[in-house]
Amino acid sequence: MEKMNAAVVTSFGEPPHYQPFDAPRPATVDEILVDVLAVGLHPRTRTGAAGAHYTSTGTLPMIPGIDAVGLRPDGKRIYFLAADDVIGTMADKAVADVRRSIELPDDVDVARVAAAMNPAMSAWVALRRRVPLEPGQSVLVLGATGNAGTMAVQVARRLGAGRVIGAGRDRGRLTALASAGADEVVQLTDDADETASRLAAAAAEADIVLDYLWGKPARQAMMALLTERSDRSRALNWIQIGAVAGPTMELPSVALRSANLRIQGNGQGAVSPGAYLAELPSLVDEIDAGTIAVKANRRPLAEVETIWAQPDVPGERTVLVP
Ligand SMILES: NC(=O)c1ccc[n+]([C@@H]2O[C@H](COP(=O)([O-])OP(=O)(O)OC[C@H]3O[C@@H](n4cnc5c(N)ncnc54)[C@H](OP(=O)(O)O)[C@@H]3O)[C@@H](O)[C@H]2O)c1
Numbered sequence: 001m002e003k004m005n006a007a008v009v010t011s012f013g014e015p016p017h018y019q020p021f022d023a024p025r026p027a028t029v030d031e032i033l034v035d036v037l038a039v040g041l042h043p044r045t046r047t048g049a050a051g052a053h054y055t056s057t058g059t060l061p062m063i064p065g066i067d068a069v070g071l072r073p074d075g076k077r078i079y080f081l082a083a084d085d086v087i088g089t090m091a092d093k094a095v096a097d098v099r100r101s102i103e104l105p106d107d108v109d110v111a112r113v114a115a116a117m118n119p120a121m122s123a124w125v126a127l128r129r130r131v132p133l134e135p136g137q138s139v140l141v142l143g144a145t146g147n148a149g150t151m152a153v154q155v156a157r158r159l160g161a162g163r164v165i166g167a168g169r170d171r172g173r174l175t176a177l178a179s180a181g182a183d184e185v186v187q188l189t190d191d192a193d194e195t196a197s198r199l200a201a202a203a204a205e206a207d208i209v210l211d212y213l214w215g216k217p218a219r220q221a222m223m224a225l226l227t228e229r230s231d232r233s234r235a236l237n238w239i240q241i242g243a244v245a246g247p248t249m250e251l252p253s254v255a256l257r258s259a260n261l262r263i264q265g266n267g268q269g270a271v272s273p274g275a276y277l278a279e280l281p282s283l284v285d286e287i288d289a290g291t292i293a294v295k296a297n298r299r300p301l302a303e304v305e306t307i308w309a310q311p312d313v314p315g316e317r318t319v320l321v322p
Pocket residue numbers: 042043044118119120121122143145146147148149168169170173188212213217241242243244245266267268312314
């Protein structure tokens with residue numbers, strides 16, 4: 001059995017250890033073994049490595065990593081989504097399913113692609129496939145200070161939004177959102193009434209909300225927008241994408257009766273794999289061109305154990321390089 005080095009989780013709750021592991025083998029005609037070039041350390045990757053994602057099987061040992069940039073045997077570089085939750089991409093080698101991969105332009109920066117694809121695709125696919133954005137529409141990004149939220153502001157602007165409002169907690173990152181394309185920002189604070197009135201003033205007429213928070217702040221925002229909306233029969237499309245503020249929400253039934261509120265989610269189960277994949281080449285072009293800005297913090301995979309314990313630098317995405 002061929003050996004490789006990998007980030008290996010042997011106990012949930014502990015960081016992965018860098019150690020030798022059996023190299024995986026392709027099992028179907030659609031699978032190939034690739035050399036991994038760069039892997040993003042996304043929030044979803046951490047949840048999976050903790051055994052806490054809804055797809056987790058509890059199987060150990062496991063290798064984290066939900067996507068990567070890899071080098072095919074024919075010398076072509078690809079971006080691929082990992083199919084297996086147990087043997088992921090944080091390793092020298094990984095199995096890529098050609099039906100879940102796209103070829104990359106020859107000169108593209110692999111670390112930037114590894115850093116940006118996961119956070120950027122959430123808004124890109126949401127506004128292209130889930131609720132196609134109509135030119136000039138108004139978009140509120142709830143949780144705009146994280147990587148995905150900041151990219152969502154840029155994506156909404158790029159796809160033709162007429163007005164983009166970013167809401168989040170961190171004041172410094174909110175200030176930076178203006179240069180990312182936000183027309184207005186709203187700070188989310190512990191003062192619920194003050195936050196609600198600021199959100200209502202800025203975004204009561206929004207057409208689409210991209211929600212990375214869920215939980216209590218999302219419910220408060222939802223009620224604030226609906227209460228102040230001038231025409232409640234005009235559709236408000238609420239797209240649930242992340243849940244950094246809580247996995248559940250207590251939703252008053254009146255919210256669904258008193259307004260044309262449409263709640264749906266966006267993720268790899270909500271859009272077909274084919275539709276998802278079809279969107280990725282244009283997204284790579286945007287990342288490559290810099291219209292979606294990204295700061296990739298390149299770190300050696302061999303140091304994964306210490307890197308795991310370090311908080312992310314705000315506005316940067318850690319990328320592990322084998
Ligand atoms: N469905 C999809 O396709 C998809 C794709 C990518 C990501 N996601 C999800 O989207 C979420 C964000 O991902 P990310 O890559 O942007 O992560 P990230 O870069 O780590 O950003 C997370 C941000 O969440 C904010 N935050 C945390 N707790 C909060 C709270 N209680 N209230 C308000 N803000 C809070 C923090 O902002 P402050 O600094 O302002 O506190 C932080 O910057 C995650 O849940 C991730 O799993 C979903």
